[in-house]
Amino acid sequence: MQLTEILSELISFKSITPKDGGSLKFLSDLLKKKNFTCTNLNFGNKKNNTFTTNQFASLKNGNGPHICFAGHVDVVPPGNLNSWSSNPFKAVIKNGKIYGRGACDMKGAIAAYIVAIYNFLDVNKNFKGTISLMTTSDEEGNAKFGTKKIVEWLKKNKIKIDFCIVGEPTNPKLVGEVAKIGRRGSVNCQLTVKGKQGHVAYPKNAINPISDLIKYLNKLQQPLDRGNVNFQPSNLELTSIDTGNVVDNLIPEKISAKFNIRFNTNFTSQGIKKIIKDRLNSVGKNYTIKFNVSGEPFIKESKKYKSFLKKSVKEIAGIDLKMNTSGGTSDARFISKLCPVIEFGPVGKTMHQINENVKIKDLEILSDIYLKFLEKFFSR
Template identity: 45%
Template sequence: MTDALALARDLIRCPSITPKDEGAQDLLSRTLGGLGFTCTNLPFGDVKNLFARRGTDGPHLCFAGHTDVVPVGDEKSWSHSPFGGTVADGKLYGRGAADMKGNIAAFIAATATFVHNNPDHKGSISLLITGDEEGPAVNGTVRVLEWMAKNGHTPDVCIVGEPSNPKEMGDEIKIGRRGSLSATLTVHGKQGHVAYPHLADNPVPKLAHYLVALSDTVLDVGSAHFPATSLQVTNVDIGNTAENVIPARATAMFNVRFNDRWDFETLENKIRSILDRVGPDYDIVFRRGAHVFITAPGEWTGLVRQAVTDITGKTPAMSTAGGTSDARFVSQYCPVVECGLINETIHQVDEHVRITDLETLTAIYGRVLEKYFLR
């Protein structure tokens, strides 16, 4: 049987900062191979990816996750080595303990128990593991999903092991994520001496008018499963260090986290219409990030939610909060839910997970497998 804590410690001891793997996926291949999985290495560019499947028929449940982690920051600030997998005070410390090596270990441990108890279960279990979630997300999950579709491995449902709980196990599962659109807004003027403003054209007040118009506009009041769309100015750059010179241009950056009332095209058109009401003297360049997605509440979300309730006694909220994840790619192929550990310490110094929470998540994943395959 596979022990979640031992596997999580071994994974943490692989310093797999994006896009390096440092043996993490080889460790998973060996472990999964021993459980009867057929493992396929899928390198794209400088990114290692792993697809492992046990069974060939349906129904097909896939677990998606990533072995790459963010940098540790100031290693001297850590109480324990970030890649030591130290257990202390009932907690497992290390980069990736919560995001998301602990989650991967919990699912594999749950699968090991399920397979041991139900060796002839119907259907297929698979894992899609990438090394590119914390990075550009170009040569990871999106490429593996394309390969899976071409080779007859598209799952019926998917669970992504992102740490989904704010404070306690059973708080939340995630059924969607907001979209992300960034932009650079530039206003041009004419450089000149501040003592002769009539000979210049100051772009700074113009830029301020555009930003006020954007910030004051209520884009929407939210939707059934999402909060209101939020536009936040993130940078203003004049590029001028002289006190007596009117600058030639002024630039601002902003980001919009949007709900399912918008797509990229409609939101970009809306932003241009707001700016056009102020005036025509601007240039804007959009950068499309993550698209918005939602897995409508139904059989799959209900199954995962009930599994959490069965183990924790709590009914988790179905949330769409937070940043982006690879679930946005999976959502284009099948219903997907994010369910994992507590996210309170992810990307921080002394990232850790309570061992009892790791055990709870293993039990939750085991219950998901039972409810899905033994019904």
């Protein structure tokens, strides 16, 4: 199958997190044609809508290094269908682009590395080593039963991977501009301050918690650090403030503020929690706070394989690949506990947007880069 055919089929599966919609069977059917062994790894519970389908497919041909391509078939909901120019789950090719939910994030990359694997195996039947694909339907959601569980299964079964490429859309404008060699950690926080409810005309009979909250938030706005050689400075961003008030003449009983902290390798999540509590305690103790850690910061790279990717990009796209750690969290945070990992995929300009799309030429370039990388990876 051609790249556009594979991607069109993938888009047709309504794989909204955590459902794969039949897309993993489609992938396994493609891979079995090249003698891959496909193992379904299902976790979660259907009763609470956490049931997640995952797949680990591998082709071992003698002794040699093991390269893994990782990705997700799940997509975010399409939103208002009337805002789309076409059915989000029916691929449309127009003006050199393919439109549909997941075209950019990240079914396009999956199609690109399937084609790269096919092209590699057609010419290199006697390669020595292992090629695998790690695919989940739980990346866009809580990610509790997806790649995290696959990595645990791989460790339990003592399956060693030498290097992994995650096909997330990393490029801002052109394929070959940027790869991610790490990511910052993320902590979501909810700060609640209590007061005493009362009428706004009688403030002496009430305690307004908003005044205290402002003091706490001012203290939290102080810089966390200046960054380091691989990471930008950590940052705290306020995302919401809520009193639950529906009238204008009521001093609220309590007020809550939500904020997110993206932190670099200067800290761990435990260290961040301590800093936040210390800062709050320096102002007062009329608060409660809840933390939810989404991921720890990481950077885990291989100089050799990083060089292979840079050379592959230069040879195919004619671009000097830059590597950084900016952006949000991804499943690479789980894979980093298993092996060196780099994220490299298509242009991410339209991911999660109405009329999500990707340039066909970009995917062809991406697939050729993946192919060139495979050739270098298994060269002796």
